[in-house]
Amino acid sequence: TRHLQRSERLRHSRHATALVGYTNAGKSTLLNVLAGASILAEDRLFSTLDPTTRRVHLSGGIEILMSDTVGFIEHLPRQLMAAxxxxxxxxxxAELLVHVVDAADGLAEEHIATVHTVLDELGARSREMLYVFNKLDALADRTMLRYWERKFRPSVFISARTGEGMEQLRGYLSRxxxxIAPRLCLRIPQSEHRVLELVAKQGTVFSRIPDGVAVVVQARIDRRFIHALRRFQVPDVWT
Ligand SMILES: Nc1nc2c(ncn2[C@@H]2O[C@H](COP(=O)(O)OP(=O)(O)OP(=O)(O)O)[C@@H](O)[C@H]2O)c(=O)[nH]1
Ligand SMILES: [Mg+2]
Structure with a gap:
């Protein structure tokens, strides 16, 4: 049950991202690198509920969810359409689409366009997107990268195979x-039951110190709730 509650909370905290991209771009490989093999056992129950979604641990105690998807192709056969x-x-x-591109494929830009078209059809084209140009190790000539960097924003350039650029990718995801869920320090009166409940339910609480008539809480809270909590905000003693 503890695991279940945890996955429930993770879902609600909505740090959800999804890998999208043309088939063979390296989405599944990248997810394995980001989530790490060690997560598998720990995540078993979670995987049962949802086999394609993994947890990704980032610096600063941040955890996000990342889902794999079936590769996009130009004319999706019926059987694949179901999957x-x-x-x-x-x-x-997903609140962020991580668009993986095989940078070493001569048709990279055509494939990007295909993915955009499919996302259009899904009604997800306006979703926030990060372009991840993968397979740098297989790219003999890197002159295109400067052009792509300007054309496809924001973007990072990596090799899931060699690990090149992975620090930048992790850094981007942390930021x-x-x-989407900034770290806040709040001083909430004990009498504000609804507010305390909201923070406990929607936030990732790091510390909770009772202070007479109030509770001082340090937590990451989804930006949707920031406005409602503003009046309780106090300077963070950590920073
Ligand atoms: N050279 C090189 N090969 C890579 C890299 N990342 C992935 N690959 C290879 O590219 C192939 C496809 O990788 P996958 O991770 O299965 O790609 P995918 O996007 O999940 O493919 P679909 O699930 O079919 O959409 C595999 O043979 C990987 O080993 C990389 O950084 N460099
Ligand atoms: Mg795959």
């Missing part, structure tokens, strides 16, 4: 998570 549709939910739930 693809099954992963649609993850795409539509993104920090932006």
């Amino acid at each position: 693809f549709k099954a992963t649609l939910e993850e795409v539509l739930e 993104w998570a920090d932006r």
Whole structure:
């Protein structure tokens, strides 16, 4: 039950991202690198509920969810469409789409366009997106990268195979998570039951110190609730 509650909370905290991209771009490989093999056992119950979603631990105690999807292709055969549709939910739930591109494929830009078209059809084209150009190790000539960097924003350039660029990718994801759920310090009167409940339910609480008539809470809270909590905000004693 503790695990279940935890996955429930993670879902609600909505640090949900989804990998999208043309087939063979390296999405599954990247997810394995980001989530790490060690997570598998720990995540077993979670995987049962949702086999394609993994936890990704980032610096600063940030944890996000990342879902794999079936690769996009130009004319999706019917059988694949079913598998693809099954992963649609993850795409539509994601707050950030991580668009993986095989940089070493001569048709990289055409494939990007195909993915955009499919996302359009799903009604997910306007979702926040990060372009991840993968397989740098297989790219003989890197002159395109400067051009892509300007054309596809924001973007990072990596090799899931060699680990090149993974620090930048992790850094981007940490900053993104920090932006969607900033770390706050709140002083909430004990009498504000609803507010205390909201923070306990929706936030990732790091510390909770009773202080007479109030409780001082340090937590990451989804930006949607920041406005409602503003009047309780106090300077963070850590920073
Ligand atoms: N050279 C090189 N190969 C890579 C890299 N990342 C992945 N690959 C290879 O690319 C192939 C496809 O990788 P996958 O991770 O299965 O790609 P995918 O995007 O999940 O593919 P679909 O699930 O079909 O959409 C595999 O043979 C990987 O080993 C990389 O950084 N460099
Ligand atoms: Mg895959």
